Amino acid sequence: MRYxxxxxxxxxxxxxxxxxxxxxxxxxxxxxxxxxxxxxDERARFLANNILADFQNLHKQLHAWKPVSGNKLxxxxxxxxxxxAGNQSVKVSPALANMLLDATDLSLKSNxxxxxxxGHLISTWGFQRDEFSAVNVDETAIKNLLHxxxxxxxxxxxxxxxxxxxxxxxxxxxxxxxxxxLDIAASYLRKEQAKNALINIGGNVIxxxxxxxxPWRVGIQHPRAPTAIATLDLADGWAIGTSGDYQRYFMLxxxxxxxxxxxxxxxxxxxxxxxxxxxxxxxxxxxQAGVLSDVVSKPIFIETAxxxxxxxxxxxxxxxxxIDAQAAIxxxxxxxxxxxxxxxxxxxxxxx
Amino acid sequence: MLVLNFLRYxxxxxNELLIGDWLIIILSLVGIFYLFQxxxxxEHATKVQISVGNEIYATYSLNQQRxxxxxxxxxxxxxSISQGKARFSQSPCxxxxxxxxxxxxxxxxxxxxxxxxxxxxxxxxxKLYDSLSY
Numbered sequence: 359m360r361y362x363x364x365x366x367x368x369x370x371x372x373x374x375x376x377x378x379x380x381x382x383x384x385x386x387x388x389x390x391x392x393x394x395x396x397x398x399d400e401r402a403r404f405l406a407n408n409i410l411a412d413f414q415n416l417h418k419q420l421h422a423w424k425p426v427s428g429n430k431l432x433x434x435x436x437x438x439x440x441x442x443a444g445n446q447s448v449k450v451s452p453a454l455a456n457m458l459l460d461a462t463d464l465s466l467k468s469n470x471x472x473x474x475x476x477g478h479l480i481s482t483w484g485f486q487r488d489e490f491s492a493v494n495v496d497e498t499a500i501k502n503l504l505h506x507x508x509x510x511x512x513x514x515x516x517x518x519x520x521x522x523x524x525x526x527x528x529x530x531x532x533x534x535x536x537x538x539x540l541d542i543a544a545s546y547l548r549k550e551q552a553k554n555a556l557i558n559i560g561g562n563v564i565x566x567x568x569x570x571x572x573p574w575r576v577g578i579q580h581p582r583a584p585t586a587i588a589t590l591d592l593a594d595g596w597a598i599g600t601s602g603d604y605q606r607y608f609m610l611x612x613x614x615x616x617x618x619x620x621x622x623x624x625x626x627x628x629x630x631x632x633x634x635x636x637x638x639x640x641x642x643x644x645x646q647a648g649v650l651s652d653v654v655s656k657p658i659f660i661e662t663a664x665x666x667x668x669x670x671x672x673x674x675x676x677x678x679x680x681i682d683a684q685a686a687i688x689x690x691x692x693x694x695x696x697x698x699x700x701x702x703x704x705x706x707x708x709x710x
Numbered sequence: 711m712l713v714l715n716f717l718r719y720x721x722x723x724x725n726e727l728l729i730g731d732w733l734i735i736i737l738s739l740v741g742i743f744y745l746f747q748x749x750x751x752x753e754h755a756t757k758v759q760i761s762v763g764n765e766i767y768a769t770y771s772l773n774q775q776r777x778x779x780x781x782x783x784x785x786x787x788x789x790s791i792s793q794g795k796a797r798f799s800q801s802p803c804x805x806x807x808x809x810x811x812x813x814x815x816x817x818x819x820x821x822x823x824x825x826x827x828x829x830x831x832x833x834x835x836x837k838l839y840d841s842l843s844y
């Protein structure tokens with residue numbers, strides 16, 4: 359009888375489906391993956407669809423190189439067009455003005471290594487396209503753009519009206535928008551009192567609550583193999599972001615050219631394979647965790663080995679991992695205990 | 711018979727074992743340990759989940775030989791399944807990153823073709839993680 363009872367308990371627990379809703383969609387030209395735990399299927403689908411609609415709108419507002427409907431440019435596209443025509447100031451939405459102010463602030467903190475004003479350099483390298491192929495490197499164009507020094511501080515932003523003192527500025531929020539969208543989604547879910555969710559936009563991930571009685575667990579992509587290199591638990595409100603040379607790149611004469619451009623040289627950064635940053639929840643009046651998870655990986659990626667720590671500290675980031683061009687792995691002291699290596703025999707160095 | 715004898719007179723039997731017997735016992739233990747490691751703990755995938763656009767298209771067992779023809783955003787793609795592995799074998803995209811990923815065999819491995827909006831994910835009984843930062 360005892361065994362029969364035991365058997366039934368097993369059978370019945372097997373019947374209860376885990377209350378986990380999961381959806382995958384393509385927005386932002388990338389894969390958006392939403393998991394919601396502990397809500398009914400119906401409500402979870404409603405929440406996920408609203409998040410996706412928000413993302414779609416953001417994409418239309420911020421798309422850097424394509425007309426978003428018919429031949430109408432995005433709001434950011436209109437601003438860029440006005441800047442290069444040298445026109446007078448353009449009225450933008452308060453949301454876009456705030457994003458640009460925040461991005462300027464972050465650009466200053468990064469010593470200009472995070473520089474969303476170099477849209478023209480990015481398109482010279484052919485990365486403002488849905489698909490990219492090897493381009494003929496136009497050294498003159500690169501030299502001219504470097505000389506013109508487009509910077510976020512060239513933008514004059516007053517009462518939602520914007521003009522640029524430098525017509526070579528072209529704002530590309532490619533290293534900001536996905537993180538911003540994560541923050542929007544997290545605050546929407548909190549407002550709706552959905553407590554447990556994991557949102558992944560093109561590899562940038564933010565966690566709310568837990569996956570049942572366990573924390574959400576996230577894998578970190580191996581830069582040269584189709585597998586995770588390590589996993590870690592992402593606690594409530596934490597975000598993680600990875601920048602790699604393996605998602606958007608082309609090969610030319612045996613050399614890899616990735617989409618992360620060093621604003622100091624005008625050339626793709628070449629001493630790094632990937633950088634992962636792990637960001638704790640931030641105070642309400644500060645730049646939020648999602649944006650930081652998107653932005654901070656770039657300066658660390660571009661910086662020389664000696665200056666990576668400084669680049670992270672400028673944003674108060676203590677948890678990060680770097681895999682350099684020689685495939686050597688460096689992990690910050692705080693991050694070491696959080697990682698579970700997929701291959702336990704992996705060799706890495708701990709940063710002081 | 712051997713087992714029964716072992717239970718009755720354990721000491722006697724152990725003394726009677728020859729070097730060959732010991733070798734067989736040790737090799738079997740090593741073999742069992744190896745199989746346990748590779749089949750159990752290494753999270754070998756058992757299924758592949760294919761998504762097209764926003765929908766999960768289907769989930770297939772990896773324990774078969776099969777080609778699946780799919781229609782993505784750009785055009786027709788072919789996914790092959792063979793002996794516990796799966797891969798993109800043809801894709802209409804320009805970059806061919808998905809095809810170059812080659813065979814996937816471990817749980818949690820993914821191949822995503824962004825231009826054609828088709829993705830593969832290998833599944834096991836237990837997932838290694840909830841989502842991937844890439």
